[in-house]
Amino acid sequence: MSEVLTMMIGPVLLIHIFYFIAVIKKNLSVIDTAWSLGFILIALTGFFYNTNHSVQELAVSILVLFWGVRLAAFIHFRNSGKGEDFRYAAWRKDWGSKTNLIAYFKVYWLQFALMQIVALPIFAAHFSSKQEFSALNLLGLLFWPIGFIWEAIADYQKNEFKNIPGNQHRICRVGLWNFSRHANYFGETLLWWGLGLIAFSPEAWWSLLGPLFLNFLLLKVSGVPLIEARHIKNPEFAQYAAETPVMIPSFSKILKAIKERF
Numbered sequence: 001m002s003e004v005l006t007m008m009i010g011p012v013l014l015i016h017i018f019y020f021i022a023v024i025k026k027n028l029s030v031i032d033t034a035w036s037l038g039f040i041l042i043a044l045t046g047f048f049y050n051t052n053h054s055v056q057e058l059a060v061s062i063l064v065l066f067w068g069v070r071l072a073a074f075i076h077f078r079n080s081g082k083g084e085d086f087r088y089a090a091w092r093k094d095w096g097s098k099t100n101l102i103a104y105f106k107v108y109w110l111q112f113a114l115m116q117i118v119a120l121p122i123f124a125a126h127f128s129s130k131q132e133f134s135a136l137n138l139l140g141l142l143f144w145p146i147g148f149i150w151e152a153i154a155d156y157q158k159n160e161f162k163n164i165p166g167n168q169h170r171i172c173r174v175g176l177w178n179f180s181r182h183a184n185y186f187g188e189t190l191l192w193w194g195l196g197l198i199a200f201s202p203e204a205w206w207s208l209l210g211p212l213f214l215n216f217l218l219l220k221v222s223g224v225p226l227i228e229a230r231h232i233k234n235p236e237f238a239q240y241a242a243e244t245p246v247m248i249p250s251f252s253k254i255l256k257a258i259k260e261r262f
Contacts, residue, residue: 004123007048011115012039022108023100028088032109033076038115039122043068044152044225046126054113055133059198060125063144067191074155087226098136103153109120109175120210124199140197143190150176158184171236178183178257182227185218186247210246219247 045063047057076122084092088107095102115231133141157175161167176183192211199207218224224246231237244250 001128003046004050007042007045007123007126009118010045011038011112014038014041015112016231019104019108023102023236027084027201028092028103028107029079029083029085029098031107032079032085033072035111035115036071036075039064039119040068042115042119043122046122050126052129053131054125054128056125056128056130056137056199056201057256060122060195062190063148063195063198064122065218067148070152074159078155078159086149086230109141114213117213118210118217120213121192121195121199121207122210124201124204124207125195128199128201128204130201136200137198140194140200143197144194145191147187147189147191149187150190154187155184171231171234171240173240173244173252175247178244179251179253180247181246182218182224185223186249189215189218189247194209 008086014034015031018030022028022030022098043061047053050057057123088103091103091107092099154176158172158177161170161172161174161177180186187210192214195209196208196211200208228237228241244253
């Protein structure tokens, strides 16, 4: 139990640092940058706390570090100078003068709580003593790079599209976004399923609850519903939604694109 609490100290400090930044800048969006950094702190704290590292812990710690640094850097530079994200701006309008107080619990502490559940693969890997990979662990090692590359490409393609004058309020259908309405989320969930499988063992079956919970959050809570509600009255989006699956890519479209290219 003391190890788990120790691994939580970093994220607790992190959310408070970013909370004070948000108050000073009057921009709650900074929490989006802190999200992936929190997982890095959990992984590194557990890694340095441990003295006998399993192959699972080594793999998960390294992969979380790569993922977290890339995502935090991307979100920071994407959001820099662009003001508060539409989600937080809407809440600020609803909460009025109590925004900072409500956000402290409803945004920042909530993010911390959600982070601990999604991070279950990191905790499972930390407590593992295995020195070899099972077939499922190897499958996770296959899933992770596919998801990581998919998410990175999707983020780059959408960012480039939105930076073209006149495209800010248009629907991105370029590249991977032609195969999935939330291509970045597909990559994100795939790489987390990879981490869950890498950390999996019969004793730590609960490592898979992390990616399962992330799927639920993205599909039903804070990801897809909020973004799509913003475009629900857009005729361009209506056509896009009719032709393109929500998250899992249309493999028929992928095959068609490959045939047309080659």
